[in-house]
Amino acid sequence: MKNNTSFKELQHKSTKRLALWTMIWVLSTALATFGPEFIWENSLFTYAGVGLFLITGAAMIWANRKYLMDQDELQRRMHLEAMSITLGVAVVLGLGLSILDQQDLLFGFDLDFAFITIIISVSYMLSLLINLRRFK
Amino acid sequence: MKNSIKELRARDGFTQEDLAHEVGVSRQTINAIEKGKFDPSLPLAFKLAHLFKTPIEGIFTFED
Numbered sequence: 001m002k003n004n005t006s007f008k009e010l011q012h013k014s015t016k017r018l019a020l021w022t023m024i025w026v027l028s029t030a031l032a033t034f035g036p037e038f039i040w041e042n043s044l045f046t047y048a049g050v051g052l053f054l055i056t057g058a059a060m061i062w063a064n065r066k067y068l069m070d071q072d073e074l075q076r077r078m079h080l081e082a083m084s085i086t087l088g089v090a091v092v093l094g095l096g097l098s099i100l101d102q103q104d105l106l107f108g109f110d111l112d113f114a115f116i117t118i119i120i121s122v123s124y125m126l127s128l129l130i131n132l133r134r135f136k
Numbered sequence: 137m138k139n140s141i142k143e144l145r146a147r148d149g150f151t152q153e154d155l156a157h158e159v160g161v162s163r164q165t166i167n168a169i170e171k172g173k174f175d176p177s178l179p180l181a182f183k184l185a186h187l188f189k190t191p192i193e194g195i196f197t198f199e200d
Contacts, residue, residue: 011162072161073161073165074168075165135174
């Protein structure tokens with residue numbers, strides 16, 4: 001039953017894989033976003049850039065799933081709780097802000113999807129940090 | 137659920153890291169189980185019982 005070395009190796013490999021695909025996805029996002037503005041003018045390249053963005057995004061989702069499956073049962077529980085809190089926060093806060101935005105009550109602030117992405121990221125990180133402390 | 141993992145670990149001379157190594161989980165998980173913050177799954181409980189050569193009920197005690 002001496003399998004923790006492989007467990008640690010597995011975790012290390014999964015973390016590296018996820019970091020790599022996240023980095024590639026961020027680069028493809030930058031290319032798809034800034035390419036049409038600074039690098040090319042042909043819209044075909046923009047379609048290709050968005051295609052690359054979708055493909056690398058799918059690879060990142062797969063790497064994230066693999067990362068989660070390679071965690072042990074307590075770590076999976078911590079991630080699951082963080083995900084459930086994040087889903088709730090994103091839906092409730094996102095809808096609340098959307099209602100205010102429709103009525104132009106956001107004090108001139110224009111609601112953007114990037115803002116929801118930031119809420120999701122912060123909520124997930126905070127939930128995970130709280131759980132890490134809770135089970136320390 | 138109460139458990140006697142800390143005592144059994146001391147009996148067999150394992151550190152938390154050693155025990156985590158043997159059953160294939162993180163040291164944090166072993167620590168959380170010892171402190172009663174987390175109840176392990178049945179497969180993990182069986183692994184621990186097998187390692188300590190003790191029946192599961194010799195390690196874990198159910199409390200209402």
